[in-house]
Amino acid sequence: MNTQLNLLMVCLGNICRSPTAQAVMAARIADAGLQDSIRVESAGTAGYHIGKAPDPRSMAAALRRGYDMSAQRARQVSVEDFHKFDLILAMDSSNLNHLLQMAPATTADKVSLLLSHAPLSTTDVPDPYHGGDNGFEQVLDLIEQACDALLVTVQADLQGHRTTGDY
Numbered sequence: 001m002n003t004q005l006n007l008l009m010v011c012l013g014n015i016c017r018s019p020t021a022q023a024v025m026a027a028r029i030a031d032a033g034l035q036d037s038i039r040v041e042s043a044g045t046a047g048y049h050i051g052k053a054p055d056p057r058s059m060a061a062a063l064r065r066g067y068d069m070s071a072q073r074a075r076q077v078s079v080e081d082f083h084k085f086d087l088i089l090a091m092d093s094s095n096l097n098h099l100l101q102m103a104p105a106t107t108a109d110k111v112s113l114l115l116s117h118a119p120l121s122t123t124d125v126p127d128p129y130h131g132g133d134n135g136f137e138q139v140l141d142l143i144e145q146a147c148d149a150l151l152v153t154v155q156a157d158l159q160g161h162r163t164t165g166d167y
């Protein structure tokens with residue numbers, strides 16, 4: 001498959017949830033042998049942590065499940081991202097609203113909640129930044145389920161040869 005699909009995971013700070021989603025989705029893509037066809041990056045709607053490594057609590061929780069986030073560095077979403085990426089996946093409703101306000105005309109339909117791609121009873125990945133360690137486990141539990149479901153969707157899209165700009 002030569003078609004390239006570009007996914008962008010987005011949260012507020014780009015140091016907890018979206019880097020976790022990037023790492024989990026990259027692992028799912030690699031397990032499926034699709035690393036040449038599907039790329040995944042992450043970004044934050046806020047600029048508080050630009051250039052920083054992920055939160056050590058996120059990195060530790062992810063590493064316990066086999067995901068290495070240590071090479072990631074935070075960046076902020078830009079208007080160009082709406083043209084570069086095919087799917088822009090928000091971690092919560094606040095991130096979604098922020099993205100929809102930024103989205104250039106004709107690109108808003110690329111934006112969705114990550115959890116909307118999975119049959120889950122919740123829509124938002126809760127912000128773990130100010131909470132305890134259990135919050136980081138909950139983030140991983142939700143993101144793993146969502147990425148499993150998202151992989152099925154994007155594989156189907158690739159087989160239907162949807163390319164950049166089709167979303």
Ligand code: 4NP
Nearest residue numbers: 011012013014015016017129
């Ligand atoms: P994230 O979590 O959006 O999942 O990266 C947060 C990280 C930092 C802050 C808020 C949420 N902060 O306020 O600095």
